[in-house]
Amino acid sequence: MNDSIHQLKRDKMAMIGMMIIAILTFIAIFAPYLALYDPLEVNMADRLQMPNEKHPLGTDQLGRDLLSRLVYATHVSITAAALATFMIMTLGVTIGAIAGYFGGIVDQAIMRIVDVLLSFPSLILTIAIAGILGPSLIHLVIAMTATGWVGYSRIIRGSVLSIKEKEFIEGARALGFGNLYIITRHIIPNVISPVIVIATIDMGHIILSITGLSFLGLGAQPPTPEWGTMLNEGRPFMETAPHLMIFPGLMIMITVLAFNFLGDGLRDALDPRMREVMMK
Amino acid sequence: MTVLSIRGLKVYFSTEDGIVKAVNGVDLDIGENETLGLIGETGCGKTVLGLSILRLLSENTVVEGEILYRGMDLLKLSEEEMRKIRGKEIAMIFQNALTSMNPVLTVGTQVSEPFELHHGLRRRDALMKAIEMLKLVRISSPSERVKEYPHEFSGGMRQRAMIAMGLACEPSLIIADEPTTGLDVTIQAQVVELMKELTMRSRTSMLLITHDLGVAAELCDNIAVMYPGEIVEYANTVEIFKNPKHPYTQGFLDSLPGRGLKPMEGMSPSLINLPEGCKFHPRCPFALERCKREHPRMVEIGNNHQVRCFLYD
Incomplete structure (x- = not known):
């Protein structure tokens, strides 16, 4: 474990990613204190201003301060993505561990559901579920969870299948532990590290999906500031006020890149074979 | 007072190749503070016997007979009750x-x-x-x-x-499944010494499963020799080393470096296809016509020494 941390620290790209994520998290948490203006405050007199002293990133079509909106949007987007990732991971790990550990009919039933879900294009399914639930950010998160867990379940199931045959699991049973305890205490810690890496890389995809679907109007609803929604709102003014699309777009790009850098670094650090190669 | 008493234990697995008869009618008793050695070649069902006591075998295994722990039949307990036995009453040390x-x-x-x-x-x-x-x-x-x-x-x-x-x-009983395998000789001696001391001190009974006769001689009060799925000889440790009766035990002891390093002829039979009659007859230098047809029973030959062989019947 210490080796992994050490390895991760030496990975410059991963560290840059981690720093950016730390800054974004800071912004997300302290958004109300960092924003100069109320993100919803309309001021028609100052509409569509280019960046200036009063408004560092300019204003939008309703005269709202773009920087303040971006700061609040960071809060909304990052929270939604983190929540979606957490829910996907929890659901996927739980279902996968149950399938792998108990095997038999339980496993068969769960894996057939997984097969069915994997045979749909997940984006279409997400749109369908979000559409049925009605457009709102929380519904979008639920829809993404409903389609996103399958990949995690597959990975976890496979790892659990191999771990549960290990002698220390038999040992744990010989000491009198029940199934629930063995799964949570002995099996999951053994299979979780690849999932954490995948979740980190996935954060990037999830942010893209959330902003993308919000852009299409399925996620956060105006006037809520959200990167995707902001892109959509700025679209009609692309030629006269390009900053309305450039800045939210940059935020999305930077965030996704940061998560991908960190995810790649984590994967290298936690894979011992990779580590040996890197050491040489 | 016996801590554990096994009666007519049979453990069968069904596989694609046929039914594996891993344990085939075993009777054993382990007394208070006694260390019983269960010795035999690899694949003779020793470990399966150990696991069946704690009911750690997979669910599709057929286990018949009785495993009485202080008078309580472990095979009849619910999974919940069994969990309270595991680790607390009977513990296992793995290979x-x-x-x-x-x-x-x-x-x-x-x-x-x-x-x-x-x-x-x-x-x-x-x-x-x-x-x-x-x-x-x-x-x-x-x-x-x-x-x-x-x-x-x-x-x-x-x-x-x-x-x-x-x-x-x-625990009152420890099942130690080859606790010294994979350790080098000096460490083995330390571990053996430690186990001896600790079981003496806490007055724990132990079922020691091993193929290492040196370890068995050091730790055990009594020894049961297992040959595919059944006990072929039982006696106290001194007796069995000094006066082995069953041809298999004799062969097993003769294969020790200190006793001439004579290898035993043949291989131990597949648990799927056990020979008729005495299971040892294809490898036995003293095999009679009768050994091929009839299955010998355990005979008492005095001094609490039992052997499953027609030579003494």
């Missing part, structure tokens, strides 16, 4: 110390778990107990080492930590 500890949990966590489970201790108190146990099995500076992971321990230390886990809740 391979290298793979029998969870690589991602600290040694301290693993040794303290049984205390949390069976005595309801809180984590910190359980950890104190674990440190005590590790001290008992002579791991130096235990309060530091509890924070380490199994891979930071040497093989011998890991095996000792396993023994500490097994003894944690002061």
Whole structure:
């Protein structure tokens, strides 16, 4: 474990990613204190201003301060993505561990559901579920969870299948532990590290999906500031006020890149074979 | 007073190749504070016998007969009741110390778990107990080492930590499945010495499963020799080494380096396709016509010495 941390620290790209994520998290948490203006405050007199002293990133079509909106949007987007990732991971790990550990009919039933879900294009399914639930950010998160867990379940199931045959699991049973305890205490810690890496890389995809679907109007609803929604709102003014699309777009790009850098670094650090190669 | 009494135990697995008769009618008794050695070649059903006592075999296994622990038939208990027996009343020490500890949990966590489970201790108190146990099995500076992971321990230390886990809740019976395999000879001696001392001290009974006759001679009061699925000879340790009766036991002992290193002819039979009659007859130098047809029963030949062979019937 210490080796992994050490390895991760030496990975410059991963560290840059981690720093950016730390800054974004800071912004997300302290958004109300960092924003100069109320993100919803309309001021028609100052509409569509280019960046200036009063408004560092300019204003939008309703005269709202773009920087303040971006700061609040960071809060909304990052929270939604983190929540979606957490829910996907929890659901996927739980279902996968149950399938792998108990095997038999339980496993068969769960894996057939997984097969069915994997045979749909997940984006279409997400749109369908979000559409049925009605457009709102929380519904979008639920829809993404409903389609996103399958990949995690597959990975976890496979790892659990191999771990549960290990002698220390038999040992744990010989000491009198029940199934629930063995799964949570002995099996999951053994299979979780690849999932954490995948979740980190996935954060990037999830942010893209959330902003993308919000852009299409399925996620956060105006006037809520959200990167995707902001892109959509700025679209009609692309030629006269390009900053309305450039800045939210940059935020999305930077965030996704940061998560991908960190995810790649984590994967290298936690894979011992990779580590040996890197050491040489 | 017998702690464990096994009567007519049969363990069958069904596989694609046929029915594997791993244990085929075994009777055994282990008394209070007794160490019984179960010896035999690899693949003769020793480990399966050990696992069947704690009911750790997979669910599709057929287990018949009786396993009485202090008069209670373990085969009739519910899974819930069985869990209270495991670790607390009967503990098991596994074959391979290298793979029998969870690589991602600290040694301290693993040794303290049984205390949390069976005595309801809180984590910190359980950890104190674990440190005590590790001290008992002579791991130096235990309060530091509890924070380490199994891979930071040497093989011998890991095996000792396993023994500490097994003894944690002061079980009345320990099933030790080849506890010294994979350790080098000097460490083996230490582990054997330790087990001897600890079982004497806590008055624990032990079923020692091994193919190492040296370890068996050192630790056991009585020895049962197993040949595919059944006990072929039973006697106390001194008697069996001095006066082996069954041709298989004789052959087994003769194959020891100290006794001429004579290899035994043939291979032990497949558990799927056991020979008719006496299961040892294809390899037996004294085989009679009768051995091919009839199955010998266990005969008492005096001095609490029993043997399953027509030569003494």
